[in-house]
Amino acid sequence: MIRTTLLLVMMMFALALAHLVTPLAPIAELQRSAPDTAWQLLFEIRLPRTLLVLGYGFVLGMTGAALQSLFGNPLASPDVTGSSSGAALGTVFAAYWLGATQPLALAVAGAAGSLGALALMVLLAGRRAETTTMLLAGIAIALAAGAGTSLLLALAPSPFAFYDSFDWLMGSFVDRSLPQAAIALIPAAICCAILALRSRPLDLIALGEDVLASLGYDPRRLALQVIVLSSIAIGACVSVCGAIGFVGLLAPYAARRLSRGHPGQALVPAGLIGSILLLVADIAVRFGPEGRTIPVGILTTVAGTPLFVWIVVTMRRRVTS
Numbered sequence: 353m354i355r356t357t358l359l360l361v362m363m364m365f366a367l368a369l370a371h372l373v374t375p376l377a378p379i380a381e382l383q384r385s386a387p388d389t390a391w392q393l394l395f396e397i398r399l400p401r402t403l404l405v406l407g408y409g410f411v412l413g414m415t416g417a418a419l420q421s422l423f424g425n426p427l428a429s430p431d432v433t434g435s436s437s438g439a440a441l442g443t444v445f446a447a448y449w450l451g452a453t454q455p456l457a458l459a460v461a462g463a464a465g466s467l468g469a470l471a472l473m474v475l476l477a478g479r480r481a482e483t484t485t486m487l488l489a490g491i492a493i494a495l496a497a498g499a500g501t502s503l504l505l506a507l508a509p510s511p512f513a514f515y516d517s518f519d520w521l522m523g524s525f526v527d528r529s530l531p532q533a534a535i536a537l538i539p540a541a542i543c544c545a546i547l548a549l550r551s552r553p554l555d556l557i558a559l560g561e562d563v564l565a566s567l568g569y570d571p572r573r574l575a576l577q578v579i580v581l582s583s584i585a586i587g588a589c590v591s592v593c594g595a596i597g598f599v600g601l602l603a604p605y606a607a608r609r610l611s612r613g614h615p616g617q618a619l620v621p622a623g624l625i626g627s628i629l630l631l632v633a634d635i636a637v638r639f640g641p642e643g644r645t646i647p648v649g650i651l652t653t654v655a656g657t658p659l660f661v662w663i664v665v666t667m668r669r670r671v672t673s
Contacts, residue, residue, distance in 0.1 A: 353617060356610050360624040364406070367631040372402045374635055400533040401525045405634045406627050407537040408525075408589045409599060413626020414544050414619050415582040416600030417607055421554040421615030422578045425486050426608070426663065429601035430466075430586050432486075434493030436597070438469025439583075439590035440521065441497045441504070448508040455535040455592065463539075463587030469493050470579050523596035523649020525634060536592040543585040548619055550577065555616030596649040598656025599626050599633075605663060 372394070373379060382390035416429040423433075430436045442465020446452040452461060477489035501521070505513045519526065553569045561571040607622035608615065633651045640646045 364627050371631050400528045400530045403533045404525050405630050409627035409630030410623035411540045411585045411589050412600035413603035414623035417604035417619045417622035418547050418578050420604050431597040432490045433473045434469040434490050435466045435586050436595035437494040437497035439466035439587040440595045441465045441501045443591045444501050444504050458591040459535050459588040462591035463584045466587040467583035519647050520594040522647030523594040524647045532592050536588045539588045540585040543581040547581050551616035551619050597653045599629050
């Protein structure tokens with residue numbers, strides 16, 4: 353497992369370097385004519401984007417793995433549980449109705465919305481719900497949060513709210529700054545570090561809460577920690593980059609196979625795979641039609657939907673066989 357993790361780290365950093373310099377032609381041309389401008393382009397425009405892609409992908413992968421372990425369900429990802437949609441709702445409410453334009457205030461609002469969605473998910477479906485119940489509850493929360501977000505934008509004091517928020521709602525890393533990256537990634541990194549320290553109890557919870565309690569861990573406290581930490585990390589990233597779907601579902605699914613079914617050991621690999629997936633997706637959108645910006649969230653949804661359907665069909669076959 354250590355060798356696999358090191359390989360994932362190497363792949364992630366190689367892709368991060370490629371992401372930073374792609375496309376290379378503008379940087380090479382500026383380096384010849386205006387070297388200072390080339391460095392400014394690299395560090396003030398491209399570096400924040402690369403850092404956000406790396407960090408957001410890691411957050412989606414790790415929180416997805418933690419939630420799947422906690423709920424005992426491979427479909428319990430940030431987007432399926434409605435956590436990302438709740439974060440978007442909280443951010444829009446704070447930005448357009450409370451007038452909170454500071455990145456820190458938006459991050460707090462995003463975390464509150466994400467936490468509210470996860471709490472509602474637990475109330476509706478329970479922590480150990482069947483797959484069908486969880487899917488229905490998650491879809492209901494996501495649809496309600498999406499409708500609420502659209503309503504808030506439609507009734508917002510600014511008539512251009514929908515237009516201004518379109519790219520962000522679809523998930524985008526374009527024109528982000530280093531301060532925005534710091535607001536999103538510092539709390540997310542702290543939460544992910546604490547989650548990584550919970551890998552052993554998240555492994556043991558698969559054996560049952562009685563076993564977990566007999567080994568000195570409090571199941572309810574663990575559940576609260578995972579939900580709150582995941583909400584803060586997701587909410588902070590969504591407030592800056594918008595909601596991005598399916599990465600938090602697919603990365604843990606692949607990581608569990610690498611960890612041979614140990615959900616706790618899959619946390620860090622899931623984060624690395626999430627970073628890799630999002631780096632590949634954001635590099636791909638740069639090769640879209642000239643003059644057209646494709647939000648990265650659209651690409652991850654288009655690519656992830658067939659795999660999501662395949663996972664559901666595979667789970668159904670296992671249940672009926």
